[in-house]
Amino acid sequence: MTNVQTENELLKAIEVIKGKKWVDLTHAFGPDSPHFSAFNDAEFSTLFSHDDGFFAQNFQFPGQYGTHLDAPIHFVRDTRYLHELGLKEFVLPLVVIDQSKEAAEDHDFTLTVEDIHRFEEEHGEIEEGSFVALRTDWSKRWPDKEAFDNKDDEGKSHAPGWGLDALTFLFEQRKVSAIGHETFDTDSAIDYRKNGALLGEYYVLEQDTYQIELLTNLDQVPAKGAVIFNIVPKAERASGFPVRSFAILP
Numbered sequence: 128m129t130n131v132q133t134e135n136e137l138l139k140a141i142e143v144i145k146g147k148k149w150v151d152l153t154h155a156f157g158p159d160s161p162h163f164s165a166f167n168d169a170e171f172s173t174l175f176s177h178d179d180g181f182f183a184q185n186f187q188f189p190g191q192y193g194t195h196l197d198a199p200i201h202f203v204r205d206t207r208y209l210h211e212l213g214l215k216e217f218v219l220p221l222v223v224i225d226q227s228k229e230a231a232e233d234h235d236f237t238l239t240v241e242d243i244h245r246f247e248e249e250h251g252e253i254e255e256g257s258f259v260a261l262r263t264d265w266s267k268r269w270p271d272k273e274a275f276d277n278k279d280d281e282g283k284s285h286a287p288g289w290g291l292d293a294l295t296f297l298f299e300q301r302k303v304s305a306i307g308h309e310t311f312d313t314d315s316a317i318d319y320r321k322n323g324a325l326l327g328e329y330y331v332l333e334q335d336t337y338q339i340e341l342l343t344n345l346d347q348v349p350a351k352g353a354v355i356f357n358i359v360p361k362a363e364r365a366s367g368f369p370v371r372s373f374a375i376l377p
Contacts, residue, residue, distance in 0.1 A: 144375055150347045152339075152355070152372040154269055156193030156211040161268075161275035161341075163191060164309050168274045190367035192298040192342045194358050202325075203331040209365040212337060219304050221355040221374055223348050226287070230263035234277055234285040235317040238293045250350045252340035255302040263287045266343035275311075288315030289327045291331070298334050306331060307339035307355075339372055352377035 154160070158169045175181055189198065190209075199206035224246050229321035230236045238261055245254060265286060266273035277285045288310055294331050296301045312319065313328035339357055359370040 130237050133213050145353050148376040150374045150376065152342045152344050152348075153154055153194040153370065154295040154341055155344050156188075156369065159272075160193060161272045161311075162189075162193075164276070166192065166333040183300070188363055188369075190362070190369075191340070193369045194339065194343065194372060195333060196357060197328075197338050197340060197367045198365065199332045199335050199337065202297075202329045206335055208363075209250045209337075209359065209368055210361050210363050216304065216337070216357070217357040218358040219355055220254060220256065220351075221260045222257045222303075222352055223262050223345050223353075224259065225262045225345075225350065227262055227264040227346065230287040231264065233298070234287065235315055236263070236287040237290045237315040237318055238288070239290050240292050240296045243293055243296060246350070247277050253297065253301045253303065253307055257301075257303045258302050258305045258307065259297055260339075260342060260348075260355075261287075261289060261309070262345040263309050264346060266341070266345070269341075273343065277316075283320065285318045286312070288318065289313050289320065290315070291327050291330060294327050294330055298331075305336045305338060307340050307342045307347065312341060313338060313340075330359045331335065337372060341373060348374050349376065 154336050157168065157170055169349040170191055172185045174185050175183045179353060196209065198212060200208050213258045224243065226235070226236060226237070226242065254261060279285060288308065297306065312325055313331055314325045319325055319326065353374045353376045355372060355374050356373045357370050362368050
């Protein structure tokens with residue numbers, strides 16, 4: 128195949144892709160946005176204004192802020208940093224498991240293997256190499272911090288998430304490549320309290336892969352057929368960083 132033929136194929140592919148619907152899966156974030164309780168609010172400040180000749184800002188926030196990517200090193204020693212992830216790992220077939228109704232009825236909803244089987248009965252088996260996103264519509268609470276934390280009278284948070292058995296099934300039986308969700312954590316809040324640790328999050332990152340947290344607009348993406356792109360800065364030796372995730376629909 129000649130270079131000209133390859134170039135033409137790429138240009139045609141771009142034309143096809145641009146003709147599809149694109150869905151932004153990323154929250155815009157700022158100092159007042161919801162975030163993990165152990166972190167301080169982000170700080171945005173102006174370094175230079177247009178009166179100085181150009182506009183430049185300073186941004187201070189944890190790597191795990193806004194819609195963000197967690198690299199394996201975030202939880203697991205001696206694994207990969209963000210800058211060591213390969214480009215092709217960021218572009219994957221997207222599967223969206225919709226449990227929004229269940230999460231609305233039970234804020235402690237925890238995905239199980241049985242839920243995945245029911246999904247597959249309707250949509251077919253989850254393909255190897257997929258990025259699997261858990262839709263709970265928790266993102267619709269953004270940017271209300273109290274609604275996102277969803278604490279009861281005793282100060283305990285209630286938020287849905289993945290069950291460890293479901294994650295084990297996806298990675299070991301279906302051989303998926305990565306996962307994502309709309310909440311702060313991989314694990315449901317009730318599982319975190321029960322286990323005293325984020326066992327699900329540790330398990331995912333132990334697979335030497337990444338996850339995306341605080342996704343949004345999953346209600347605009349079909350169960351199968353879309354492709355997810357996770358575009359992230361190449362910060363050296365970073366455990367995570369805000370990401371621009373988006374989906375291209377079939």
